Each structure stands twice: as C-alpha cells, then as structure tokens.
Amino acid sequence: MTFSISAPICARISARALLLPGLALAALLIAANPHPAAAQAASSSSQNQGASQSAAPTDPERPYIVKDGRVDFHTFNGYRRYGDNCLRCHGPDGAGSSYAPDLTDSLKHMTKEQFEETVINGRKNVTTATENVMPAFGTVPDVVENLDDIYAYLKARSDGVLGRGRPKRLDGED
Amino acid sequence: MTTKNRLFAWAVLAAGLSGAVGLRPAVANEELEKMSQDPKQWVMPAGNYANWRFTELKQITPENAHRLHPVWTFSTGVLRGHEGGPLVVGDMMYVHTPFPNKVFALDLNHDGRIVWAYEPKQDPNVIPVMCCDTVNRGVAYGDGKIFLHQADTTLVALDAKTGKVIWSVKDDDPAKGATGTSAPLVVKDKVLVGVSGGEFGVQGHVTAYNIKDGSMAWRAYSEGPDDQLLFDPEKTTVMGKPVGKDSSLKTWEGDQWKIGGGTTWGWISYDPKLNLVYYGSGNPSTWNPTQRPGDNKWSMTVFARDPDTGVAKWVYQMTPHDEWDYDGINEMILADVKVHGQQRHALVHFDRNGFAYVLDRATGELLEANKFDPAVNWATKVDLTTGRPEVVPQYSTDHNGADHNTKGICPAALGSKDEQPAAFSPVTGLFYVPTNHVCMDYEPYKVTYTAGQPYVGATLSMYPPPGENNLGNFIAYDVNEGKIVWSDPEPFSVWSGALVTATGVAFYGTLDGYLKAVDVKNGKLLYKFKTPSGIIGNVNAYEHNGKEYIAVLSGVGGWAGIGMAAGLTNDTDGLGAVGAYKSLSNYTQLGGVLTVFSVE
Numbered sequence: 155m156t157f158s159i160s161a162p163i164c165a166r167i168s169a170r171a172l173l174l175p176g177l178a179l180a181a182l183l184i185a186a187n188p189h190p191a192a193a194q195a196a197s198s199s200s201q202n203q204g205a206s207q208s209a210a211p212t213d214p215e216r217p218y219i220v221k222d223g224r225v226d227f228h229t230f231n232g233y234r235r236y237g238d239n240c241l242r243c244h245g246p247d248g249a250g251s252s253y254a255p256d257l258t259d260s261l262k263h264m265t266k267e268q269f270e271e272t273v274i275n276g277r278k279n280v281t282t283a284t285e286n287v288m289p290a291f292g293t294v295p296d297v298v299e300n301l302d303d304i305y306a307y308l309k310a311r312s313d314g315v316l317g318r319g320r321p322k323r324l325d326g327e328d
Numbered sequence: 329m330t331t332k333n334r335l336f337a338w339a340v341l342a343a344g345l346s347g348a349v350g351l352r353p354a355v356a357n358e359e360l361e362k363m364s365q366d367p368k369q370w371v372m373p374a375g376n377y378a379n380w381r382f383t384e385l386k387q388i389t390p391e392n393a394h395r396l397h398p399v400w401t402f403s404t405g406v407l408r409g410h411e412g413g414p415l416v417v418g419d420m421m422y423v424h425t426p427f428p429n430k431v432f433a434l435d436l437n438h439d440g441r442i443v444w445a446y447e448p449k450q451d452p453n454v455i456p457v458m459c460c461d462t463v464n465r466g467v468a469y470g471d472g473k474i475f476l477h478q479a480d481t482t483l484v485a486l487d488a489k490t491g492k493v494i495w496s497v498k499d500d501d502p503a504k505g506a507t508g509t510s511a512p513l514v515v516k517d518k519v520l521v522g523v524s525g526g527e528f529g530v531q532g533h534v535t536a537y538n539i540k541d542g543s544m545a546w547r548a549y550s551e552g553p554d555d556q557l558l559f560d561p562e563k564t565t566v567m568g569k570p571v572g573k574d575s576s577l578k579t580w581e582g583d584q585w586k587i588g589g590g591t592t593w594g595w596i597s598y599d600p601k602l603n604l605v606y607y608g609s610g611n612p613s614t615w616n617p618t619q620r621p622g623d624n625k626w627s628m629t630v631f632a633r634d635p636d637t638g639v640a641k642w643v644y645q646m647t648p649h650d651e652w653d654y655d656g657i658n659e660m661i662l663a664d665v666k667v668h669g670q671q672r673h674a675l676v677h678f679d680r681n682g683f684a685y686v687l688d689r690a691t692g693e694l695l696e697a698n699k700f701d702p703a704v705n706w707a708t709k710v711d712l713t714t715g716r717p718e719v720v721p722q723y724s725t726d727h728n729g730a731d732h733n734t735k736g737i738c739p740a741a742l743g744s745k746d747e748q749p750a751a752f753s754p755v756t757g758l759f760y761v762p763t764n765h766v767c768m769d770y771e772p773y774k775v776t777y778t779a780g781q782p783y784v785g786a787t788l789s790m791y792p793p794p795g796e797n798n799l800g801n802f803i804a805y806d807v808n809e810g811k812i813v814w815s816d817p818e819p820f821s822v823w824s825g826a827l828v829t830a831t832g833v834a835f836y837g838t839l840d841g842y843l844k845a846v847d848v849k850n851g852k853l854l855y856k857f858k859t860p861s862g863i864i865g866n867v868n869a870y871e872h873n874g875k876e877y878i879a880v881l882s883g884v885g886g887w888a889g890i891g892m893a894a895g896l897t898n899d900t901d902g903l904g905a906v907g908a909y910k911s912l913s914n915y916t917q918l919g920g921v922l923t924v925f926s927v928e
Contacts, residue, residue: 233787234771234773234787236787237771237784237786237787237788238773238775238782238784238785238786238787239781239782239784241787241788241890242459242460242527242782242784242890243456243890245890246788246789246790246890250913251461251889251890252408252409252461252884252885252889252890252913252918253408253409253461253462253885253889253918276456278452280452284407285406285408285427285428285452285455285462286455287452287453287455287456288456289453289456289457289781291781293778294778294781295776295778296775296776296778296781319789320733320769320771320787320789
C-alpha cells in the first residue's frame with residue numbers, strides 16, 4: 155500500500171477537496187471537509203443541479219433514493235460513473251467479473267470509509283495464484299468528484315433495492 | 329484448380345522440409361514462410377501468413393472425429409483469461425500465459441517436459457491499466473527466437489532453444505495506459521508489434537523491430553501528421569484515390585489525435601508476393617463520440633503497409649467517427665476466392681461492426697460488405713462507392729447526443745465478432761466464424777482525460793437480440809454469395825479462435841468450456857469435450873511422431889469474462905428465456921490449462 159491514510163480520517167476528506175489541483179494526496183489530510191453533504195451537492199455534475207439537490211438523500215446508511223425502481227440524480231450519476239471507471243473490471247451493474255469481486259456483495263461487508271479508502275488508494279493482491287490489482291483513483295477527477303454518487307449507486311445495488319441495468323430517474327429525464 | 333495446385337505444392341514443400349528444421353536460411357522470412365507451409369508445425373499465431381487457421385493434416389476426419397479424446401494436458405499455473413494458442417516448432421511446443429506472461433518450452437519428445445520457462449519481472453501496476461483482463465494472444469517465432477510481447481509493452485527476444493534473453497525493448501509506456509496484449513508477427517528480418525490502450529487515450533501504432541538486435545526499424549501511428557502515419561499523400565490511397573495531405577489531422581478537433589486511440593491490438597497478416605502487411609486499428613478515444621467531432625481518421629481502419637519501410641500502400645476506414653466502440657482490429661484473412669462469381673485476390677475481414685468486408689488486397693478496392701449476423705441494425709448497408717456505412721439515426725449515439733441512452737443497438741460493443749479469429753478453408757472456399765450475438769444500450773457522457781486513467785465516457789447494458797436467447801453463433805460464411813451458409817447457435821458468445829481441417833472438420837471452443845468439432849458441410853456436432861475452464865483461446869493443429877493433434881488453451885476471462893461472468897443485464901422485453909441459463913459463473917470457473925486431443 156503506497157499511502158497510509160487511516161480510514162476514519164479518509165472518510166472526512168470531501169470528494170471536492172481531493173480535487174484541488176496540484177496537491178499531493180498526503181497534503182489533503184489537512185484539507186478535510188467536515189461537511190460532506192454540502193460537498194456532495196457541490197460535486198454533482200453540471201446537469202440537473204436543481205433536481206439533484208431537491209432529491210438529495212439524507213440518511214447516511216441509505217445514501218440513495220429509490221422509489222418504484224426510479225432513483226435520484228446522484229444515484230443515477232453514480233451508475234454512469236461506475237460504467238466509466240469501474241465496470242471494465244467489476245462487471246456490469248457491480249456484479250463482478252472473472253477476476254474482480256462482486257461489489258454488491260463487497261458492500262455488505264465494507265463500511266463507506268473502507269470503500270473510499272480502497273477506491274482512493276487502490277489495492278494489490280498479487281500471489282502466485284492471483285494477480286489482482288486495483289489502481290489508486292485518488293487523483294482521477296471523474297472518480298473522486300463522483301465518489302459519493304458511485305457509492306450511493308453500489309449501496310443501492312448491494313442493499314437489494316435496485317435491480318440490474320440502467321436505472322430510471324425520479325426526475326423523469328430518461 | 330487453384331486450390332488443388334496449392335495443396336499439391338504444400339505437400340511437396342512439407343515433404344522437403346522434414347528433417348530440415350533447425351537449419352537457418354539467410355533470411356528469416358524464407359525459413360518461416362517454408363515452415364508455415366509444413367502442416368506438422370504451427371509456427372505463427374494463425375498457422376500461416378494469410379491468417380487461414382487451416383491445417384492440411386488428414387488424420388482427423390468427419391468420420392472419425394467422434395473418436396477424438398484428450399491425450400495430455402498442461403497447467404500454466406496462471407488463472408486469468410488465456411487467449412491465443414501454442415506454437416509448435418520442430419519438436420518443441422511454446423505455451424504462453426496472461427500476466428505475468430510466462431513462456432514454457434515443452435519437449436514433445438518427452439511428454440511435454442519443460443525444457444525452459446521464462447517469467448519476466450513486471451510491475452503489477454500494469455494490471456489495472458489493461459482493459460478487459462490481462463490477456464496475451466501468444467508468442468511469435470523467427471530466426472531461432474521466440475518473441476514475447478509483455479503486458480508492460482516490453483518486446484523480448486528469447487533463444488528458442490534455451491529461453492535466454494537475447495534482446496529486450498520497451499515499445500511504449502504503461503503509465504500512459506499503453507499495454508501489450510497482441511501477438512507479434514515476424515516478417516522478413518523484422519518483428520512487428522501493435523499496442524493496446526484504446527480505453528486510455530493511447531495514440532495507436534504498429535512498430536517494426538529488427539530481429540537481430542531489437543533496434544526500431546519503423547513506427548507507424550494510426551493518427552497524426554503524415555510523417556507519423558508513414559503516409560505518402562500522393563501514393564497512399566483510399567478507395568482508389570490518393571489520401572492527400574494531412575488526411576488524419578483534418579478529421580480531428582485540435583490536438584485530440586494525440587489521445588485518439590486507434591490502437592492495434594489485433595492480428596497482422598502478410599502477403600509475400602505483394603510485400604504488404606495488413607492489420608486494423610481500434611476505436612477512437614473516448615467512447616463519447618460527441619467529444620471528438622470528425623471522422624477520427626485513421627481509427628477503425630484497414631492498413632496495407634510495406635513491411636520494409638512501413639509506408640502505407642492503401643487504407644480503408646470502416647467506421648468513420650465511431651459511436652459504438654466497433655474496433656477494427658479483427659484479423660485480415662488473405663484468400664483467393666470468388667466474389668460475385670469472379671476470382672479475386674481478396675482480403676476478408678469480419679469486423680466488430682457486423683459487416684464482412686471483402687477488399688482487393690493489392691489495391692484496397694472495396695468489393696463487398698455484407699452483414700454476417702442478421703441482427704446488425706446500426707447501419708442499413710455500406711455504400712460501395714463511398715465506402716461509408718449508412719448509419720440509422722435511431723441507433724446513432726452521436727445523433728441522439730450525450731446523456732441520452734440510445735437503446736437496442738446491434739451489435740453490442742463486443743462486436744458481432746471480437747478478436748477471436750475465424751478460419752478459412754481453401755478446400756470449401758468458406759469462412760468459419762466465431763461470433764457474438766449481443767445487442768446494447770449505449771449512453772455517452774463527457775469525460776476528462778487523465779494520463780494512465782480510463783478514458784471511456786459511455787455506459788452500456790448488453791443483452792441478446794430481442795426474442796432470442798443465444799449470445800453467440802458459430803457460422804460458415806460464403807463471401808461469393810455474401811451469406812451465412814449455416815449457423816450453430818451457442819448459449820454464450822463464441823470467443824475462441826477457429827480451426828478448419830482439409831478433411832472437413834471445424835473446431836472451436838465455447839465460453840462454458842467445451843471444445844467442439846463440427847462438420848464443415850452442415851455444422852453438425854461431431855465431438856465435444858468439456859475442458860477445465862471456459863475457452864477464449866485459439867484452436868491449433870500439429871503433427872508429432874506421425875500423429876495429428878489438436879491443442880487449445882482453456883481459461884475464461886477477457887472481455888467475455890467481464891461481460892458474462894455475472895450474466896448479462898436482463899432489462900429489455902422478450903428476454904424470458906435468458907433466465908434459463910443465467911450466468912457464465914454457473915458453468916465455469918477460472919483456469920489455465922492446455923488440452924491436447926487426438927484420434928486413437
């Protein structure tokens with residue numbers, strides 16, 4: 155492991171703060187943002203700001219809104235960003251591949267802090283029988299900026315409240 | 329007649345060669361060309377320079393194929409997707425593996441005893457920059473050397489007898505997302521190698537190294553200024569006309585070509601008479617077409633180049649301004665076949681985009697382009713005068729725009745066929761093609777380029793064509809008529825390279841792990857055996873001590889392992905039957921085993 159950020163501290167680093175240009179990851183330890191919810195709202199994509207803020211979930215244990223199979227914008231955005239950066243290893247819908255774990259199962263055993271720590275710093279599991287390496291995404295804007303959204307999507311999948319495939323949106327913009 | 333004459337010539341050559349292995353003619357090309365005509369050996373990835381995947385060996389026939397059985401196996405000790413297949417040079421078999429890219433030299437005279445093993449030291453950080461598993465499509469032989477293209481893009485020349493490193497050269501930089509997965513090809517005194525990384529914004533290229541010392545002879549990029557393309561604006565042609573100055577630069581916005589993709593991770597073929605090498609380039613980066621206006625030349629392109637200088641003789645872009653990730657890297661099969669009743673020196677290419685292209689391989693003239701899967705819907709046809717596909721607006725992800733989910737596109741990004749090479753039989757004149765039968769929804773969105781990080785910009789859902797439940801077919805295809813002769817449905821995509829014998833047996837592997845032998849006349853199943861894991865490797869043939877053998881690597885993975893391990897998304901109508909077989913993981917697990925078959 156290259157970095158040794160402890161999980162609790164890591165959790166308090168807002169997605170936004172990690173994006174500050176030119177900062178080494180270690181330096182970000184002092185840039186922790188105590189208001190992750192505010193950061194989450196600020197980090198959403200330029201599209202549909204109004205809709206996403208009005209539908210923002212508040213329960214940290216359930217960081218998503220799913221109603222009749224439709225999801226809030228954050229969760230939908232998480233689905234798309236998952237597709238961009240995670241799918242090619244973890245498979246469609248977080249369901250795993252021949253060499254990367256099923257994340258709908260992983261998130262049953264992982265805290266959000268552990269999830270963030272793994273995404274930001276990466277993970278290596280290289281033995282004689284396996285060569286599994288997850289890259290560190292800590293400096294990738296498309297991941298860091300959308301980390302809360304990706305988590306929300308995967309948590310909804312893991313909690314069994316969201317099925318496979320492209321989720322429909324609560325704001326009706328399908 | 330032509331076919332018979334050629335077969336006769338082969339037989340003569342084969343007879344003359346027995347015992348000559350080990351001698352080294354002055355020019356590696358002559359040695360290798362002759363060896364490739366000896367059916368007892370399998371000295372290059374596709375068996376011969378024309379990429380036929382055909383064997384002259386006659387012991388295995390449609391009549392006795394039911395008596396095939398596994399005679400020996402070899403575990404590679406690696407558990408990731410095993411693409412490509414073994415080479416057989418003289419009495420030695422060379423087996424490669426996915427990362428960490430081991431190579432084993434097995435002595436066929438001593439039950440496959442390991443004569444030498446080579447394992448490069450590579451930084452495991454290359455693993456996550458490999459799109460779609462850590463596959464490797466095999467080694468090449470030439471001039472007494474085995475050439476290995478490592479994941480970290482190192483090309484290493486090993487002494488074929490001892491495994492000692494003779495030279496080693498770094499082709500590109502994994503820190504930028506460039507990786508090595510393709511098999512090299514030895515042509516004359518050079519070894520040619522492509523690069524992977526189309527999902528990381530790599531500027532694709534093919535590079536020729538001198539086999540003596542590993543010095544670079546030439547490098548030809550897929551996009552950029554003419555001097556990087558190795559284009560002569562007056563002499564390099566497209567659709568019979570000179571390409572003109574800055575043919576690539578004009579089709580990109582600003583400097584986007586520098587991260588333009590067009591990687592070259594497929595197969596290379598060679599016509600010694602015309603002195604031309606052929607290969608295809610992959611998708612333009614990113615997958616979001618709205619972010620890169622223009623035709624994005626020369627991504628998605630068939631290249632014909634002079635192997636001595638690298639200069640392009642002709643090019644043809646199949647999918648201008650790709651909107652679906654239909655990489656053009658599939659093998660170029662060089663076959664003299666009838667097209668519309670007229671005998672042609674053709675190049676036949678079954679593209680990811682679902683069209684079977686037939687070109688005159690000397691001039692690049694487009695002779696024919698027909699769908700080889702009836703499900704293909706993104707374009708109605710290819711205009712043979714302009715060479716452009718007639719794109720259906722409903723399925724155009726660019727037309728529908730970013731942040732819009734375009735539904736029901738066939739084929740999926742996996743293509744109607746991916747890298748798994750087809751086989752050609754000069755006896756029947758038909759092509760035997762492993763195919764995918766998968767459709768998709770595709771939603772592009774804006775992405776930021778970060779060197780060495782994924783540069784994808786689209787999310788996809790994949791599923792079988794509406795109302796169907798098979799994700800693959802193994803087909804026989806006739807380019808003269810432009811039609812499918814027969815089609816064997818498979819529950820999963822057929823992701824293994826095919827083999828066809830002169831006697832009329834076609835072989836392929838399945839994702840659920842079967843090696844299958846079928847009758848070329850009608851596709852009837854003659855034999856099947858369930859290997860330890862799903863097959864994404866290519867089936868090869870050789871003879872040893874008077875006996876014909878069929879060899880294939882099993883070990884599920886690759887893109888197939890990502891898309892299907894957990895089953896495809898079941899979110900469209902008419903998919904009731906899909907639930908019947910659920911996910912691939914219910915059928916097979918990871919593996920890495922070579923299985924060798926014969927008829928007793």
